[in-house]
Amino acid sequence: MVRKQTAADQALRLDNQICFAVYSTAHAFNRVYKPLLDRLGLTYPQYLVMLALWERDGVPVKDIGERLFLDSGTLTPLLKRLEAAELIKRSRSTEDERQVLIALTPHGHALREKAKAVPQSILAASACSVGELLAMKDEIVALRDRLNAVLGE
Amino acid sequence: MVRKQTAADQALRLDNQICFAVYSTAHAFNRVYKPLLDRLGLTYPQYLVMLALWERDGVPVKDIGERLFLDSGTLTPLLKRLEAAELIKRSRSTEDERQVLIALTPHGHALREKAKAVPQSILAASACSVGELLAMKDEIVALRDRLNAVLGE
DNA sequence: ATAATTTATATTGCATACAATCTAATTTTG
DNA sequence: CAAAATTAGATTGTATGCAATATAAATTAT
Missing domain, CATH: 1.10.10.10 (Winged helix-like DNA-binding domain superfamily/Winged helix DNA-binding domain)
Known part of the structure; x- marks a missing residue:
């Protein structure tokens, strides 16, 4: 008998974890x-x-x-x-x-x-426009600040 | 004499670093x-x-x-x-x-x-919709993969 | 003013990360 | 096939992170 995967099952998949995305990107x-x-x-x-x-x-x-x-x-x-x-x-x-x-x-x-030469090299490695990176950074910082807010409660 | 800040000066500011955003979010x-x-x-x-x-x-x-x-x-x-x-x-x-x-x-x-209870709690702490989180995750993963691609060269 | 509390830093212990090196096992090459 | 190269894990050494605890200084409360 085939059982449908629940939402909880899906949520445990590594690929679905934003946290792992952040963790592995930090290491990269x-x-x-x-x-x-x-x-x-x-x-x-x-x-x-x-x-x-x-x-x-x-x-x-x-x-x-x-x-x-x-x-x-x-x-x-x-x-x-x-x-x-x-x-x-x-x-x-x-x-x-x-x-x-x-x-x-x-x-x-x-x-x-x-x-001073460092940020330029990183920018090149990210293969991304400055604008895109700044937008992404702002989103990530907003997420971080919400997480830290929860911790501060 | 006041000297204008160069782009390189700006790039060294902590607030401008996507990398620090990712690093500090991983810790959060x-x-x-x-x-x-x-x-x-x-x-x-x-x-x-x-x-x-x-x-x-x-x-x-x-x-x-x-x-x-x-x-x-x-x-x-x-x-x-x-x-x-x-x-x-x-x-x-x-x-x-x-x-x-x-x-x-x-x-x-x-x-x-x-x-199984863990992802739900994290979702709540991030104070963000599932859709937003997935979109952000995809962007971050794309960035990570570009960084890893550079490393593999 | 003195005791109690709070604050800033240091220390200890545990668990990552990762470079460098080592060993043993497998694969590739001449 | 035998030597060389590669591969999979383990080990060692250095540097974070962070919880828990310790200590000394400053602040608050009584």
Whole structure:
């Protein structure tokens, strides 16, 4: 006897999972970034931290965590590696000694120039127009923000 | 003297990176899945492996790796944990002794019933219609496949 | 003002990811 | 067929992520 597949059965199919689409695309991006970032001596999460700092540095760890949705368990060791690479400096805030302020070193600032070539390469690899990518990005960010809103409840 | 921001400057902004959108959305999904999967005793990557096996099991590790874009360095320890949880069985193929075949145990099959509730909860958390999600999924998958195509060159 | 609470970061433990390397088994080649 | 190359998994080392816990500093409450 042949039994019709229920909606619940369909929903469990790997191909139907937007979540797997996002997960596997994140890994694909990571692999495309790897050779580009190797030249900068950065991993992808380290690159994200540098992007955040190039926009605004001299900020506490918490600030970076909020911008990247990462916590201290991830950031503390990562930042220590960036410090060991002499791209950033970590120092206790004198105003609030709980805070560790993260500032770019001259070397960290300088790396920004080398990093300018990266987005162009990624754009080429995605084989997509800037407009399409921006539209897709906005949709994905909207989805992410709804998910995070649920988590915050 | 005020200098105009170049396109390269703009491209380095965190907010403009589709890649960060995908990366941070993947983490948001992970956090939404966590409490649901805790009830099944699975992590998210383990859940993906189970989804793949519920569709087709008795397959070599390689087959799972190709479907999930993961390699043996990730899968070997993960599969050993699933075996320790008695959800799967690992056995050398007699036809080709290089291969390790992965089959579901009765317990592994049974878990599928409990998992049926998961997609519905995720759909609710995404606060999005099924149609919108499917459309977005297709776009993201197309992007992923273009990225993977570049990697394969 | 002191106790209780909250906050910022650090630490530990567990589970991915993935490059690089290794071993054993199979396939291809000369 | 025997050597060379390829393939499937396993292992090792490095770097995330994140939950849970710890610690010290700041804030709030009584």
